[in-house]
Amino acid sequence: MKTAVSVALIGLTLGVSVAQHDDDLLFGRDGNRVEIIQPQPHPIRQMSSVLGRFILDVGMDFYFDYNTGLPDLQFCRVQQVWISPGLVGSKSGFGNVFCESGCSNFFNLPTNNTPHHHFIFAAPSPGVYVWDVQGVNAVARGGVALQDMPYAYRVYMVAGNPLRLFGTVQPAQGYQGNLYDLRLTVQLRQGGNALATSMLPPNPSAIHPYMVGFNQPAGTYTVVAKLSKHLSRRVDNLSLSGARAQNWQFTTLGDVNGDDVIDDADLLQILFAFGSTDANADVNGDGVVDDADLLVVLFNFGAVGEGAQ
Numbered sequence: 060m061k062t063a064v065s066v067a068l069i070g071l072t073l074g075v076s077v078a079q080h081d082d083d084l085l086f087g088r089d090g091n092r093v094e095i096i097q098p099q100p101h102p103i104r105q106m107s108s109v110l111g112r113f114i115l116d117v118g119m120d121f122y123f124d125y126n127t128g129l130p131d132l133q134f135c136r137v138q139q140v141w142i143s144p145g146l147v148g149s150k151s152g153f154g155n156v157f158c159e160s161g162c163s164n165f166f167n168l169p170t171n172n173t174p175h176h177h178f179i180f181a182a183p184s185p186g187v188y189v190w191d192v193q194g195v196n197a198v199a200r201g202g203v204a205l206q207d208m209p210y211a212y213r214v215y216m217v218a219g220n221p222l223r224l225f226g227t228v229q230p231a232q233g234y235q236g237n238l239y240d241l242r243l244t245v246q247l248r249q250g251g252n253a254l255a256t257s258m259l260p261p262n263p264s265a266i267h268p269y270m271v272g273f274n275q276p277a278g279t280y281t282v283v284a285k286l287s288k289h290l291s292r293r294v295d296n297l298s299l300s301g302a303r304a305q306n307w308q309f310t311t312l313g314d315v316n317g318d319d320v321i322d323d324a325d326l327l328q329i330l331f332a333f334g335s336t337d338a339n340a341d342v343n344g345d346g347v348v349d350d351a352d353l354l355v356v357l358f359n360f361g362a363v364g365e366g367a368q
């Protein structure tokens with residue numbers, strides 16, 4: 060990994076001709092694969108309130124080697140992996156490029172003979188928004204094809220001043236798969252009523268593996284978190300105002316159908332997928348559906364999530 064110092068010096072060297080910004084995603088090379096050299100991890104970004112919307116400028120560029128002044132790469136595709144509903148990334152002359160559905164969700168560097176581009180991300184209401192990307196199909200300066208980034212790089216964007224929860228997400232001990240393949244759902248409740256829900260893939264490479272925002276007043280809430288394939292956890296009487304750390308440890312695996320109960324419906328789904336690689340029925344995340352998955356469900360049979368209503 061190259062140092063932040065050399066990146067800063069590059070910024071100075073190129074400062075006049077190319078407006079490089081501290082938070083621009085700089086795509087470079089780490090051994091045989093493409094990597095976002097800086098910023099690592101991406102800092103939490105505050106969106107600006109403009110005409111009733113929230114917007115943020117997100118830049119990207121190649122990483123330029125300090126000694127040679129040359130870019131690490133000659134080509135890289137910035138591929139979106141996940142984006143929060145409602146968040147849209149657009150660029151003058153290109154329209155909406157990144158969004159939940161109906162966008163191309165990738166951008167090639169270089170485009171129009173330059174690797175340096177800026178996108179405006181916009182969101183309609185206060186909250187925490189997520190944009191996850193990977194560098195793929197990259198070609199190094201010398202012409203060598205590089206391996207894709209093996210993880211998703213996350214940018215958190217905060218619109219307004221929502222209630223925020225952030226922290227770590229620990230799956231059950233028996234889960235062997237990738238945490239990013241699961242979905243974390245966090246729900247705010249008061250008096251038994253669900254007020255707001257936010258969902259995202261946990262991302263251990265991000266500044267916080269999860270952060271969610273709720274456009275709700277400060278107060279005392281019950282918070283329920285559910286990780287896919289796991290039973291939910293619940294914390295009562297949580298006093299929320301601004302941002303607060305809340306780590307989640309999920310202990311019980313086996314809820315294949317996501318109804319927060321482990322019962323014969325889960326068992327049946329595994330039996331129907333037995334011997335396949337169906338990711339939904341692969342309880343322990345080892346890539347196959349077999350008796351190990353059945354055993355997990357049988358062992359936890361009858362268990363109900365803390366947040367089940």
Ligand SMILES: [Ca+2]
Binds near residue numbers: 316318319321322325
């Ligand atoms: Ca179930």
Ligand SMILES: [Ca+2]
Binds near residue numbers: 341342343347
């Ligand atoms: Ca399995």
